Amino acid sequence: MATVTLKDVRKKFGDVEIIKGVSLEVLDREFVVFVGPSGCGKSTLLRLVAGLEEITSGDVLIDGQRVNDVSPAARGLAMVFQSYALYPHMSVSENMGFSLRLARVPREERAKKVMAAARILQLEPLLERKPRQLSGGQRQRVAIGRAIVRNPKVFLFDEPLSNLDAALRVQMRVELTRLHDALQTTMIYVTHDQVEAMTLADKIVVLQAGVIEQVGSPMELFHHPDNLFVAGFIGSPKMNFLRTGARNVGEGVARVTLPGGSELAVPIEQGALREGAPLTLGVRPEHIALAAGGQVRGEVLVVERLGASTLLHVRVEGGDLLTVHTDGECPVHMHDQVALSLPPDRVHLFDERGQALARPVRHPLADARVRGPAGGVA
Amino acid sequence: MNRTLRRKAITTVVAWIVALLIFFPIIWMLLASFKTEIEAVATPPRLIFTPTLENYRDVAFGRANYLHCAWNSIYLSVGSTVLALLIAVPASYAMAFFPTRKTKDLMLWMLSTKFMPAVGVLVPIYLIFRDTGLLDVATGLLLVYTLVNLPIVVWMLYSFFKEVPPEILEAGRMDGAHARDELLLLLLPLALPGIASTALLSIILSWNEAFWSLNLTGPTAAPLTYYIASFSSPEGLFWAKLSAASTLAIAPIVIFGWLSQRQLVRGLTFGAVK
Numbered sequence: 001m002a003t004v005t006l007k008d009v010r011k012k013f014g015d016v017e018i019i020k021g022v023s024l025e026v027l028d029r030e031f032v033v034f035v036g037p038s039g040c041g042k043s044t045l046l047r048l049v050a051g052l053e054e055i056t057s058g059d060v061l062i063d064g065q066r067v068n069d070v071s072p073a074a075r076g077l078a079m080v081f082q083s084y085a086l087y088p089h090m091s092v093s094e095n096m097g098f099s100l101r102l103a104r105v106p107r108e109e110r111a112k113k114v115m116a117a118a119r120i121l122q123l124e125p126l127l128e129r130k131p132r133q134l135s136g137g138q139r140q141r142v143a144i145g146r147a148i149v150r151n152p153k154v155f156l157f158d159e160p161l162s163n164l165d166a167a168l169r170v171q172m173r174v175e176l177t178r179l180h181d182a183l184q185t186t187m188i189y190v191t192h193d194q195v196e197a198m199t200l201a202d203k204i205v206v207l208q209a210g211v212i213e214q215v216g217s218p219m220e221l222f223h224h225p226d227n228l229f230v231a232g233f234i235g236s237p238k239m240n241f242l243r244t245g246a247r248n249v250g251e252g253v254a255r256v257t258l259p260g261g262s263e264l265a266v267p268i269e270q271g272a273l274r275e276g277a278p279l280t281l282g283v284r285p286e287h288i289a290l291a292a293g294g295q296v297r298g299e300v301l302v303v304e305r306l307g308a309s310t311l312l313h314v315r316v317e318g319g320d321l322l323t324v325h326t327d328g329e330c331p332v333h334m335h336d337q338v339a340l341s342l343p344p345d346r347v348h349l350f351d352e353r354g355q356a357l358a359r360p361v362r363h364p365l366a367d368a369r370v371r372g373p374a375g376g377v378a
Numbered sequence: 379m380n381r382t383l384r385r386k387a388i389t390t391v392v393a394w395i396v397a398l399l400i401f402f403p404i405i406w407m408l409l410a411s412f413k414t415e416i417e418a419v420a421t422p423p424r425l426i427f428t429p430t431l432e433n434y435r436d437v438a439f440g441r442a443n444y445l446h447c448a449w450n451s452i453y454l455s456v457g458s459t460v461l462a463l464l465i466a467v468p469a470s471y472a473m474a475f476f477p478t479r480k481t482k483d484l485m486l487w488m489l490s491t492k493f494m495p496a497v498g499v500l501v502p503i504y505l506i507f508r509d510t511g512l513l514d515v516a517t518g519l520l521l522v523y524t525l526v527n528l529p530i531v532v533w534m535l536y537s538f539f540k541e542v543p544p545e546i547l548e549a550g551r552m553d554g555a556h557a558r559d560e561l562l563l564l565l566l567p568l569a570l571p572g573i574a575s576t577a578l579l580s581i582i583l584s585w586n587e588a589f590w591s592l593n594l595t596g597p598t599a600a601p602l603t604y605y606i607a608s609f610s611s612p613e614g615l616f617w618a619k620l621s622a623a624s625t626l627a628i629a630p631i632v633i634f635g636w637l638s639q640r641q642l643v644r645g646l647t648f649g650a651v652k
Contacts, residue, residue: 052548073554085545089567099553150553 001028002063002076002153002186004049009058011044011210018044020210021058026154026188026203031180034190035197036207036233042190043158045207049188050079050156062153073099078147082159084139086131086146093118093127096146117148120182137168144176148183157189161196173199194234198222206230216366223363228354231282237311239348240288240322242281246273246349252360254349256281258342260317262295266344269358273351282348285311285325290332294339298322303334314338411621418618433622437609444626447605450516451630454591454601455584458523459531459577465524466531467573471561473532474539475547485536488529496526496589507594514596522594523584531580538572539565575642578635585631602627 004026011019018041026032034042047053049060051072059066067075086095093114094101100110118124121141131139140160147155157176161169177200180187191197197204198218206213206221206229214226218234225231231239246254246266253265254273258281266281273279290312298316305328312324312332324340332338349357410418412429438444473481503522504513512518542565547555550564566573588603595604606627609620635642 050552052551072548072551077552079549079552081545081549083543083545085543085549087546087549087564098550098555102554102559146549146553 003028003061004154004186004188005059005061005064006045006049007059007061009045009048009060010056011041011048011053012056017056018210019048022207022210022212024205024212024215026186029184029186031187031189031200031202032205033197033201033203034188034205034207035192035194036213038192039209040207041210042192042207046079046156046158046188046190049154050077051075052079073102076153077156078150078152078154079156079158080140080143080147080160082162084131084143084163086139086142088131091128091130092123092134092142092145095131095142096123096149098146099150113149113151114145117145120148120179121145136164137172140164140172144179153186155183155185155187157187159191160189161191161193169196176200195236198234204234206233217368219363219365220367223366224356224359225282225348226356228280228282228350228356231348231350231356235284237285237323237325239282239284242283242320242322244279244281245276246279247275254279254357256347256349258295259298259320260296264295264342264344264347266347266349267360268349269360272357273349278352280350280354282350283322283342283346285323287343287346288322288324289341289343290324290326290330290338291341292339294341296322296340296342298338298340300332300334300336300338303332312338314340316340407621407624409621410617411625413618415616415618418621433618434626437619437623438626444605444623447600447602447627448630450599451585451601451603451627453516454520454523455581457520458527458584459580461520461524462528462531462580463535463573463577466528466535466576467561467566470532470535470539471565474536474542475544485533488532492529500593504593513594514598516595516599519591519594519599519601522590523587526587526590527580527583530583531576534576534579535569535573538569538576541572542568571641574638578638578642582631582635 004024006022006024009019009022010017022045034045036042044053048055051067051070055068060068062075062077087098090098093111096114096117097110100113105113114127115124118127121144123138123141123145126134126138126142131142134142140163143160160176161172164172173196176189180200189196189200201218203215204218204221205215208229214221214230216224221230221234225234225239228241232241242259244257246256252267252270254268255263256266256279258264296316298314300312301315301321302313304311304313308328310326310328310330310332312326312330314322314324316322322340326332345359345361348359351357409425411433412431413424413427414430414432417424417427473485507513507518510518512521546568547560547564550560555563585601586603587601588607591601591603592607595601600608606620606624609616609623
């Protein structure tokens, strides 16, 4: 059992408030990812949980116990830093066993525990090396190994993959998912990379300027973003936005004007919108289709071929740019005229404050758990 | 090709001239220490002469007690350095890793004490020493040396500690290290080259210090700087003996500095090239 609860947590540095009242529940054995642009306070929030920063007001609870005044080590957490933060003057095995040495664990038992962690991460041949003799990926594995040895209640990761190259990052991502599955421990992970967030998380916490914008499963955030910020932040390439207006509101449908003048009947919850209000329409590049009878016409400005898929950047009537994600075989060329079809049930509407208008039908994956706990059903 | 060769030749010659200019007094002193008193003051100066150890015998075992003063110098320079490090290591650790709004001002204020000429506080310190019975007491001088060098020691350690990534200490804290473990098991081993060069510099500065030793000590607590000065006046100017005394006084620190020069340079350029 290891839950982490934040209750109206605030953090000020001088007069500047960095964390502005965050409340959050991290469940036992959950993999939670804090994601947001740089400077949003996600690392600070993690450091508050770790005890490396003092909380200005609010409470942090681990397993229901208030730990505001408990030292970092006594909280039973382990942290993996972006810069690895290995002890340069110690060998890999000394690095991994340092916490046990401080806890006065006998040498033999220490060696046994270090070996067990090394086996999980395939570090056995490197145990006698110094950190400077290791590659970036190996150093990161040692940092994770050092955390495993402590057998913590909760693992904290502060952008652990940012210093690795792209290929290694993908590999480590998979390793981390497998590690979580093997260890069945609560993990909190900070990243600015929404792909890492989507692939690793059971639950994503999107932060902006010290405030939680939305908490939910990756699919929930993808299909039902609460606001413009989350809609734009989650998903790659980014969601397309068009400024528009609606008329004929009622009966659970809003008639939205599209570039070029045609209309789209978007299903919304009754009473969510008033007549004539300015709106922002959002549609993901994956959900736009090339179709001869499409509602929106435009000129292809750029074609980006990625092999398996193709990205088209289309200027539609009215001058707006839309990104379209289509298959790799797409025969379209630059400066071709195309017609685009926007499926009404995939379109998102946001009011003038940027808040999403609730849709009557939930996406089937939005409320499903990504991974179940040990022995549970996914 | 020719141009670079010529430039190289010119810089070599210039370097030699500068080096000779700097070392000339020392070479002159070294030569004079092996001459007789008459040869030492002869004009034109003699470069060819029969060397004698007479002066060394006189100054080391004669009137002044060389070994006594040398011991005082070792005691003062090493002792004041150890004491300064004991104070400065925790102080610099606190200022480097837990700075407050006043840390910068404090650092600057400490350094500002070095802007003041020492003679400016001679009278109050002399009176304090007189009234507390510290005149001509080695431990009293040791305290002065410690305080005189403390700002430099703190500043140097502070900049070396700043080079240590704070995450390493934070990782230690997550691993269960208390402040003492952090200092002894993580920070000190990582900053060892810096601490060593700070210690070397402090030892050298204390060894060469003359102002306070001349004003606050007599024969009992006299270090080697006092010993050199004691040859300058009472019996007129005996250049050869004075030179021998000076050579004996600076020899230990020159040898020490020469042996540790690699460490000293490494420490002083620590972090400059990563």
